[in-house]
Amino acid sequence: MKKFNAKSPLGIFLIAIVPLVIILTYSGIRLDLTKEKRYTLSDNTIKVLESVKKPLTVEVYLEGDFPASFKQLQSETKFMLEEFRKINPKIDFKFIDPIKTKMSQDTLMAMGMQPSILPDVKDGKISQITLFPYAVIKHGNDGVSIPLVVQQAGIDADQQLTRSIEGLEYNLVSNIKNIAAAKRKKIGILVNQDELSPDEFQGFVQLAMENYDAGPIIPKNQTELSIEDIPLLKQMSALVIAKPRKAFTDNEKVILDQYIMNGGKTLWMIDAVNAEMDTLTRSKKVMPFPVDINMTDFFFNYGLRINPALVKDVKKFALLRLVTGEVSGNPQYTSLPWPYFPLGIAENNNPITKNINPVKFEFPTSIDTLGGRKNIKTKVLFESSERTLLKQVPNYVDLKEVASVDSLGQMEKPSTPKIFAVALEGKFNSAYASRIERKSYPGFKTSSPENKMIVIADGDVGRNKVIKGKPLPLGVDLLTNEQFGNEQFLRNALDYLLDDSNLMELRNRNIEERLLDRQRITEEKTNWQWLNLLLPLVIIGLIGGLFFWLRKKKFG
Numbered sequence: 001m002k003k004f005n006a007k008s009p010l011g012i013f014l015i016a017i018v019p020l021v022i023i024l025t026y027s028g029i030r031l032d033l034t035k036e037k038r039y040t041l042s043d044n045t046i047k048v049l050e051s052v053k054k055p056l057t058v059e060v061y062l063e064g065d066f067p068a069s070f071k072q073l074q075s076e077t078k079f080m081l082e083e084f085r086k087i088n089p090k091i092d093f094k095f096i097d098p099i100k101t102k103m104s105q106d107t108l109m110a111m112g113m114q115p116s117i118l119p120d121v122k123d124g125k126i127s128q129i130t131l132f133p134y135a136v137i138k139h140g141n142d143g144v145s146i147p148l149v150v151q152q153a154g155i156d157a158d159q160q161l162t163r164s165i166e167g168l169e170y171n172l173v174s175n176i177k178n179i180a181a182a183k184r185k186k187i188g189i190l191v192n193q194d195e196l197s198p199d200e201f202q203g204f205v206q207l208a209m210e211n212y213d214a215g216p217i218i219p220k221n222q223t224e225l226s227i228e229d230i231p232l233l234k235q236m237s238a239l240v241i242a243k244p245r246k247a248f249t250d251n252e253k254v255i256l257d258q259y260i261m262n263g264g265k266t267l268w269m270i271d272a273v274n275a276e277m278d279t280l281t282r283s284k285k286v287m288p289f290p291v292d293i294n295m296t297d298f299f300f301n302y303g304l305r306i307n308p309a310l311v312k313d314v315k316k317f318a319l320l321r322l323v324t325g326e327v328s329g330n331p332q333y334t335s336l337p338w339p340y341f342p343l344g345i346a347e348n349n350n351p352i353t354k355n356i357n358p359v360k361f362e363f364p365t366s367i368d369t370l371g372g373r374k375n376i377k378t379k380v381l382f383e384s385s386e387r388t389l390l391k392q393v394p395n396y397v398d399l400k401e402v403a404s405v406d407s408l409g410q411m412e413k414p415s416t417p418k419i420f421a422v423a424l425e426g427k428f429n430s431a432y433a434s435r436i437e438r439k440s441y442p443g444f445k446t447s448s449p450e451n452k453m454i455v456i457a458d459g460d461v462g463r464n465k466v467i468k469g470k471p472l473p474l475g476v477d478l479l480t481n482e483q484f485g486n487e488q489f490l491r492n493a494l495d496y497l498l499d500d501s502n503l504m505e506l507r508n509r510n511i512e513e514r515l516l517d518r519q520r521i522t523e524e525k526t527n528w529q530w531l532n533l534l535l536p537l538v539i540i541g542l543i544g545g546l547f548f549w550l551r552k553k554k555f556g
Contacts, residue, residue: 041083044501045169048177049087056091056180058172059136061113062148063097066131069161073133073148076165080172091176098132108132112145135172139179144210146175153357153483163355170506177501178211185498188217188236192224193244193293196463201242203464203474207491212498225252227442238265238497243459245271247294254437257298261430261445265452265497270295271459272308273393275340275363280399288363289394299455301431302424303373306457307366309392311418313342315385318360320402321479335480336402339389344382344420344489351507352423352492353381357485360475364458366418376428381421381454390415421456423496452497462490
């Protein structure tokens, strides 16, 4: 009998490789060999998972008979949840088939899930498959439904799947963090400067309350922010100022300055020009005018200037639905380009704006970034296209401009792209460090810790439409039947401001698409089928013939 040689290739394989495979199989250890490390959890994710102290269950409604693309999403979700459970055994999960368990659509929709209806072709017959690609996170008496599929217009199914997988880790872990938090962060909404009405701001308040406690900040003296309001402001992790139309007093500016110096985050939605679409629709013509809220020096301190001139984008714009005729007494509507409603389309790799629908701005102005502010990083979130016009005010805006989008009107001039929204981060310096006003504030601070701020040159970006007294979801335009990305943009903005775990960086994860060439598959399908069928038979025939020849030669 031939002796076993440990140094032979077979010996090395049996001694080294086989035991390693067995150890890896039963130990659960996995090696991530992908270029983008798509199967490796970030350090921040691990910290969040380790912080979960009570049992938490993730129910995934992605089980059953559905297309292969959703099978891939199911597989990716299952793998990630398995990794979560390894980090913290208190986190468990299960996959549920809502059809098999006979859950009614009404029940699922009441839980915040919207159905996805997909075509299914079998044996030449077309049918429909209804899916609910959602996960429900349950922690104690709390629960939240989160979509697993990115809702973004203008992309195909393959891109949608890829972007859904890219955002999977952030989607799951950010919601786990929020629901498992012992105490929710508070957001204050300033109510004193003739801001948006409660009905117009209901959509924003609802999205804010999904993960935070949100409520109004009303000055105690009913006139202006004062020293009396400081204790309440200190409880707020972030402050939202939405479309103020009444000028801030110098005392209020000091209080806001010190709120920021003490680490408070701020989200500003500012109108530098008064122009309302409701007035224009009724009168067909309106004259916008500048709005001075006495904050020019305040924003200048952070390297920003908001210009009182309307931006017209003649390349990236929303549609305006107008009555353009009448047939037998019935009005005929047409959707026409309206350059005063430019669209914010993400063209940089910023986690706040990535993978969302275009954001609709209404009569926005522009922001100049002045630079030269030490320790402050300025990041542009949205800007207009290279085909931009500026309309100085006061000046008329006429509905007839829909018919001449490219033409230059009175007091208009061609311009470079203009900035609509910016994010600032770093250590801010007080605008009142060397001014007499500092003496009016107890415990005055001249600089802030690491802080963040977002400034948007449009007060209507957070306003939802109100039809017959009923508020619509934020970003919904019933007339043109479009869903804009305003809601997701502002949700991401809040998460960015209040993200002390740096999870937002997960939204920048990119997964390289390694997709098959569908056209080539169709063209070469038959050739490859025959190759797969005949090649094994040919190989077996050759091996059998060689064996027969060797046997005949040996035993002749």
